[in-house]
Amino acid sequence: MPSVWPENPRLIGTRITRLDGLVKATGKAKYPSDMHPEGMLFGAMLYSPHAHAKIKSIDLAPAERMPGVKAVMIVGAIKPGSTLRFQGDDIAAVAAETEEQAWDAVLAIKVEYEVLPHVVTEAQAVAPGAASVFKGTGIVNNQKKARSQTNGDPEKALGAPGVVSIEANYMAPVITHVCLEPHGLTVRFVGEDKIEAWASTQAVGVTAGDLAGAFGIPTTNVTVHTEVMGGGFGSKFGADIWGITAAHLSKKAGGRPVKMFLDRAHEHLGAGNRPSAIAHVKLGASKDGKLVSLIAETSGTGGAGSGSNFPLPYVYAVPNSSRTHTDIFVNGGNARAMRAPGHPQGCIVMEAAMDDLADKLGIDPLEFRLKNLKERDMVEDGFSKPTVDRTPMYLDEVAMGADLIGWKAKWKPRGKNGDGPIRRGLGMALHQWGGGGPATNQVACTINPDGSVEMKSATQDIGTGARTIFAIIAAEVLGLNVTDITSNIGNSTFPPGQPSGGSTTTPAMSPPAFNAAILARDELFVKVAPGLNAKPEDLTLADGQVCVKGEPKLPWKDACRKLGQQSIQVTGKSSPGLASQHGGVGGCQFAEVSVDIETGVVRVKKIVAIQDTGLIIDKMTWETQVYGGVIGGLNYGLFEERVMDPTVGIMLNPDMELYKLAGASDIPEIVVRAYETPAMKARGVIGVGEPPTVSTAAAIGNAVSNAIGVRVPHWPMSPKNVLDALASKEGKA
Amino acid sequence: MADLEQKTKQGASRRDFLRGSGFAAATAVITGPAIASLDEAKAAEPEFKIVSDTTTLKLKVNGVDRTCEIEPRCTLLDTLRNRLDVTGPKRVCDRASCGACTVILDGDLVYSCTTLAISCGGKKVETVESFDSGVNSVPHAFVQNDGLMCGYCTPGFVTACKVMLDHNPNPTIDEVRKGVDGNICRCGTYVGVLQAALAAAKTMKGA
Numbered sequence: 001m002p003s004v005w006p007e008n009p010r011l012i013g014t015r016i017t018r019l020d021g022l023v024k025a026t027g028k029a030k031y032p033s034d035m036h037p038e039g040m041l042f043g044a045m046l047y048s049p050h051a052h053a054k055i056k057s058i059d060l061a062p063a064e065r066m067p068g069v070k071a072v073m074i075v076g077a078i079k080p081g082s083t084l085r086f087q088g089d090d091i092a093a094v095a096a097e098t099e100e101q102a103w104d105a106v107l108a109i110k111v112e113y114e115v116l117p118h119v120v121t122e123a124q125a126v127a128p129g130a131a132s133v134f135k136g137t138g139i140v141n142n143q144k145k146a147r148s149q150t151n152g153d154p155e156k157a158l159g160a161p162g163v164v165s166i167e168a169n170y171m172a173p174v175i176t177h178v179c180l181e182p183h184g185l186t187v188r189f190v191g192e193d194k195i196e197a198w199a200s201t202q203a204v205g206v207t208a209g210d211l212a213g214a215f216g217i218p219t220t221n222v223t224v225h226t227e228v229m230g231g232g233f234g235s236k237f238g239a240d241i242w243g244i245t246a247a248h249l250s251k252k253a254g255g256r257p258v259k260m261f262l263d264r265a266h267e268h269l270g271a272g273n274r275p276s277a278i279a280h281v282k283l284g285a286s287k288d289g290k291l292v293s294l295i296a297e298t299s300g301t302g303g304a305g306s307g308s309n310f311p312l313p314y315v316y317a318v319p320n321s322s323r324t325h326t327d328i329f330v331n332g333g334n335a336r337a338m339r340a341p342g343h344p345q346g347c348i349v350m351e352a353a354m355d356d357l358a359d360k361l362g363i364d365p366l367e368f369r370l371k372n373l374k375e376r377d378m379v380e381d382g383f384s385k386p387t388v389d390r391t392p393m394y395l396d397e398v399a400m401g402a403d404l405i406g407w408k409a410k411w412k413p414r415g416k417n418g419d420g421p422i423r424r425g426l427g428m429a430l431h432q433w434g435g436g437g438p439a440t441n442q443v444a445c446t447i448n449p450d451g452s453v454e455m456k457s458a459t460q461d462i463g464t465g466a467r468t469i470f471a472i473i474a475a476e477v478l479g480l481n482v483t484d485i486t487s488n489i490g491n492s493t494f495p496p497g498q499p500s501g502g503s504t505t506t507p508a509m510s511p512p513a514f515n516a517a518i519l520a521r522d523e524l525f526v527k528v529a530p531g532l533n534a535k536p537e538d539l540t541l542a543d544g545q546v547c548v549k550g551e552p553k554l555p556w557k558d559a560c561r562k563l564g565q566q567s568i569q570v571t572g573k574s575s576p577g578l579a580s581q582h583g584g585v586g587g588c589q590f591a592e593v594s595v596d597i598e599t600g601v602v603r604v605k606k607i608v609a610i611q612d613t614g615l616i617i618d619k620m621t622w623e624t625q626v627y628g629g630v631i632g633g634l635n636y637g638l639f640e641e642r643v644m645d646p647t648v649g650i651m652l653n654p655d656m657e658l659y660k661l662a663g664a665s666d667i668p669e670i671v672v673r674a675y676e677t678p679a680m681k682a683r684g685v686i687g688v689g690e691p692p693t694v695s696t697a698a699a700i701g702n703a704v705s706n707a708i709g710v711r712v713p714h715w716p717m718s719p720k721n722v723l724d725a726l727a728s729k730e731g732k733a
Numbered sequence: 734m735a736d737l738e739q740k741t742k743q744g745a746s747r748r749d750f751l752r753g754s755g756f757a758a759a760t761a762v763i764t765g766p767a768i769a770s771l772d773e774a775k776a777a778e779p780e781f782k783i784v785s786d787t788t789t790l791k792l793k794v795n796g797v798d799r800t801c802e803i804e805p806r807c808t809l810l811d812t813l814r815n816r817l818d819v820t821g822p823k824r825v826c827d828r829a830s831c832g833a834c835t836v837i838l839d840g841d842l843v844y845s846c847t848t849l850a851i852s853c854g855g856k857k858v859e860t861v862e863s864f865d866s867g868v869n870s871v872p873h874a875f876v877q878n879d880g881l882m883c884g885y886c887t888p889g890f891v892t893a894c895k896v897m898l899d900h901n902p903n904p905t906i907d908e909v910r911k912g913v914d915g916n917i918c919r920c921g922t923y924v925g926v927l928q929a930a931l932a933a934a935k936t937m938k939g940a
Contacts (some may be wrong), residue, residue: 021876024884025891027821027861042815099815100804180825180833180885180919216777230823230885264827332861463882463920506742622877624925631921656826656917664910 002575003518003642005463005615005684015620018468019487020461021161029228032198035186041070042093043246043260044102046109047270048084048091051118051331051649052131055082055091059110063094066108068101071252075245083116085133086303086331088269089649090241095249095258097413101565118331118649122278122301125330129132133304133329138297144165144327146309152199152320157293158284165284165293166356170349172697172715174301175271177338178661181230183271184261185243187211189251195222199243202232202498205458209490210239211247219492226460226490233632234501235272268654272336273301273642275308277345283353289363291372294318294353297325300345302335309340314350315394315430315586317374331649332642337501340433340690344697346717351429351698356711359414365702366428366513372400379584380436382577382614382684390586394430397588397675398612401428404589404608404671407634415709421598424605425707428590431694435613435687436583437508439574442495443518444475447524447568451557453478455516456488459497459509463628464689469506470513472617479541480556483640495571503687507579508687510617516572523568528559555592574592579685580614587611587675587691589630591637591699595707597726600719602638602704604668612675614686619674626672626692633696635662638716766894792853794819795863803850810834810845813860821861821888825917832916835889836860842896844915861888864895871895874933880925886918894930 005012023029060072075090084091092109096102117131124130125142139143158165165665185199185207195215201207204224212219221316239247246260262271282295300308307327308372353480354372358365377390402408410426417423444456455470471485478485489497498508525536525546530540534548545552590608595601609630616622639660643652653659672692697715704722710729714721787802794817801816810827813819813836822845825833829847836845837859845858866872871894874880881887890913897904897912904912909930918926 007852017876017879020884021881022866022872023881024881024887025875026864026866026871027888027891029884030820031823033823033884034814036815036818036820084879100806100812178919180823180831180883180917219787228884232881233919263826327855377933463884465882620879624882624922627924628882628921631923632919655828656830657828661917662923663915663917663920664913664923664927667910667927670924 003023003515006476008477009305011472011482013616013619016464016468016472016482018621019471019482020467021136024228031181031228031230032185032200032226033230035198035259037186037257040186040257040259042099042102043095043249043258044099044106045090045262046092046106047266048087050084050113050115051087051120052116053113054116054513055080055084056112056114058092060092062110062270063105063108066101067104068097069094069105070097070256071095071249072105072109073245073252074249076241086269086333088266088333088528090270093249095247095253110161120331120644120649120667121646122276122299122328122330124646125301125328125532133331133411139645140151142329146325148322148324150322154293154295154320155320156684157320158295158582160292162287163292164287164357164361165282166353166360167282168353168356168711168713170243170279170281170352170713172277172345172348173641174273174276174332175187175636176237176268176659177233177271177336178643178656178659179231179233179235179267182262182267183236183242184346185239185246186257187243187247187250187256188257189247193217193221195247197223197243198225199239200229200236201226201238202236202460202462202501203400204238204460204492204494205239206499207239207243211244214239214244215247222492224492225246229460230461231271232462232500233339234341237499239499243553245354264656265654268642268659269651270333272338273303273333274338274344275302275306275335277308277310277349279349281353283357285357285361287361289361289368289371291316291318292320294321296323296349298323298349298446299328301328301330301332303332304329304334306335308335309587310345311348312346316350316354316369316372325579332644340343340694343694344432344633344636346690347429347431347695347698350700351695352711355427355702355705364411366398366402369430370395380580380582382580382682384581388584388683390432390584392430393612393634393675394586394588395637397586397612399711400673400675401588401590401608401610404673405592405606407590414706417707422594422596423466423707424592424594425703425705426556426590426592427699427702427704427706428588429695429698429702430586430588432586433503433691433694435503435507435585435691436580436584437498437504437687439511439581440496441498441508441512442571443470443509443512443516444495444569444571444575445520446651447520447560449560449563449565449567451478451560453484454486454488455513456494457497457509458492458494459505460490460500462500464500464505464625465618466505466509468621469510469617473510473513474517477514477521479543479545503689503691506617506687507583507685511574511578512572514572514578515575516570519570519572520568523570525558528554528562531562577684580683583686585686585691587695589695590698591696591703593700593707594702595722597706597708600722602717602722604634604638604700606669607672608671609692610673610675611688611692614683614690615681616674616676622674622688623672625688629690630670630696631662631667632693634700636716637697637700638662641716734805740839742817745751759795786853790850790854792855795860805849805851807850808846809836809848809850809853809858812850813845817861819860823885823888825885830917831886832893833886833889835892835916837892837896844891852859861892866892869936871933872899874929874936875926878925878929878932880922880929882920882922885914889916890918890926894933898930898934902934
């Protein structure tokens with residue numbers, strides 16, 4: 001019989017502090033970048049200072065002669081004649097006794113560049129006669145047009161009598177991940193064919209596979225450790241060129257370990273970003289506010305090769321639509337998955353257009369949204385069947401959020417928010433995401449004769465609390481305290497675990513953890529039942545006791561002692577009904593802002609975030625993830641932007657000073673609520689890392705427009721973009 | 734050696750130059766007692782010394798006397814992390830923007846990524862590893878209020894919070910915000926951080 005979550009759990013769904021919290025908060029946790037194995041060398045990368053250049057010659061000899069240098073190498077396929085396609089493109093690497101010596105040696109590498117014309121902004125890339133980033137099938141003038149997707153007859157529907165429509169442009173810039181621990185690893189080549197690495201990664205298994213593949217050795221010869229790691233947000237799924245290079249340097253240096261972590265500028269330049277979004281949108285509705293047509297021509301840049309697509313139409317029912325997306329290539333670092341890839345852009349474009357059209361129709365944008373939800377929006381339950389209708393969920397969530405922000409009392413139409421220099425406004429947006437987890441992972445559970453319990457799998461914690469999730473589930477099943485359980489994760493040699501991306505970790509890992517604990521418990525029952533003159537099926541576990549027909553009979557430790565010399569060791573797999581495999585969550589966010597129309601400064605006063613996520617394992621870390629998602633979205637809405645200099649082709653803010661991120665004083669009141677009905681719990685576990693970051697920037701943008709009476713078409717809502725919009729309203733732009 | 738002597742001379746003459754221009758002009762308008770204190774400062778000023786290659790640094794880290802070889806350009810952060818294996822403080826922005834490297838130097842909060850180690854000779858460095866972690870402590874409050882996710886910024890936030898509370902045991906939430914405004918968290922844990930600081934203020938008083 002497949003297992004089911006307990007009906008009245010003791011721990012699951014409560015607020016449990018994270019198991020590894022104190023080791024992190026006392027600075028004692030050893031991150032991959034903190035490792036210093038005996039004999040370690042420091043690695044450093046030489047990367048392109050130019051946006052676009054050809055390498056005429058490269059001479060490593062001067063670097064090899066520098067003090068302390070133990071290994072120098074050219075990376076990847078770089079050779080004289082190679083083209084460097086962005087500032088930050090990797091060229092060569094050094095390992096030396098001290099970090100200072102490694103950087104000196106990098107400077108000593110002699111490279112002759114032939115600087116080529118570049119294109120670093122979307123406008124530059126598509127200008128007539130622009131320099132080409134690279135040649136490829138279907139690429140014209142640095143653009144690759146995707147096949148247009150059409151439903152119905154959007155042109156005809158838009159032109160039909162009585163249809164009210166808007167035509168507008170919206171734009172969101174490229175932003176970068178800014179993981180606080182840079183990309184990289186500390187690695188040791190052992191003997192002829194073994195590798196041990198401490199990697200800052202979201203996927204220990206993938207990283208082990210990458211290293212094995214690069215050296216043609218079996219993956220079993222590679223061990224990747226990630227006890228803790230300092231942020232990934234979608235950008236850390238493999239060994240990367242830097243990790244593989246470090247392993248080569250270690251091999252060249254006779255197996256001395258090498259630590260290779262990128263410097264901050266290199267992080268911004270070459271370690272991933274969220275693509276930009278540029279949209280020309282026509283959206284039309286009947287006079288009574290039913291959407292009839294969307295025509296969208298969109299583009300964006302994901303750098304020197306990556307795509308930039310995003311979902312559109314988004315959330316709402318649009319009977320007629322056409323969408324054409326064009327990838328624009330620039331001499332910039334390549335995009336990587338970033339927290340809900342594509343959705344924040346799609347949400348900005350769709351929700352801005354929804355607000356602008358509601359304004360033109362003279363309808364409350366909240367009502368307008370509810371009117372245009374899909375009639376039925378079926379998503380999966382825990383058995384992979386599309387039985388859950390998201391539309392009534394949205395209706396409930398919007399009602400909750402509207403109440404908490406005070407929409408009815410406070411909302412006023414655009415432009416009716418006062419005459420003084422400080423204007424207040426409200427905005428909202430809806431979002432969606434998957435958030436299920438595949439059923440392919442395993443967790444080992446060990447019960448030892450001394451009563452200790454270990455949960456083990458090759459997954460890792462990127463900050464979502466994976467260790468704590470395992471312990472809560474095991475403690476629930478075994479009638480123990482969460483702190484009685486040891487969770488061992490972050491080791492590629494453990495039973496296969498989920499890479500931490502797509503909000504999949506908790507839904508993918510909870511079912512095998514639950515089943516492992518149940519299997520171990522049942523094996524314990526079989527072993528101790530005879531001594532209690534009971535049948536195994538009469539036994540239960542509660543409050544640290546083995547109970548017979550509900551009566552406490554034997555303390556946990558005494559029961560485990562009866563195992564003698566032999567531990568119980570079992571491996572649990574996933575089973576249907578415990579978690580959603582493909583998810584399908586919704587949510588909504590509301591923002592209240594004040595805008596100083598003389599300076600363009602936006603202050604966010606309050607954000608309300610309503611989110612459904614199925615069965616919640618740990619309410620505390622669940623809430624923290626939603627807060628984090630909202631704050632990530634607030635950064636996208638107010639501050640973040642990769643600024644490129646079109647003339648010299650370099651990034652102007654590859655740091656953490658001019659690349660703006662929120663500090664404590666920028667954080668508004670944030671109200672988080674879980675939409676957790678019995679029907680949601682019945683869907684099983686669903687992840688929450690990504691959905692709550694999707695709609696924040698859109699809601700903030702809509703609130704700003706509501707406050708100042710004009711659309712600010714360019715994100716972020718920086719003083720410049722706000723003042724530009726105000727100037728265009730006054731006909732000054 | 735001749736080169737070093739020449740540098741020393743240059744160093745000395747530049748100092749004299751500064752004295753002779755800006756300082757001299759200033760002394761023309763300041764009063765007697767101020768001149769006396771200037772003279773004291775001059776007397777207390779250590780001998781100017783050019784250091785090249787490596788030099789031995791002695792400092793007290795978390796109550797323990799430590800010695801290591803550094804170059805004049807080594808930051809305090811890199812010295813702690815790379816040479817002394819004190820890895821609580823993290824290198825993130827490396828430009829005094831994010832606070833992950835925050836340590837306490839002779840009682841003051843500093844960004845160790847932009848403090849030269851050579852300027853810390855004989856000084857006392859306290860890092861997050863040395864803090865009390867009991868039930869009334871700042872680290873404990875961070876855990877209880879989930880003021881951390883990936884945890885890489887956390888040592889810096891904990892250090893900033895602790896020093897803020899040492900100076901101001903009864904902060905308002907706005908004072909807490911100001912107290913940690915020199916720190917950046919990318920996971921977005923600020924809500925928990927602010928709650929943790931307020932909770933720690935309460936429990937520390939009860940301790």
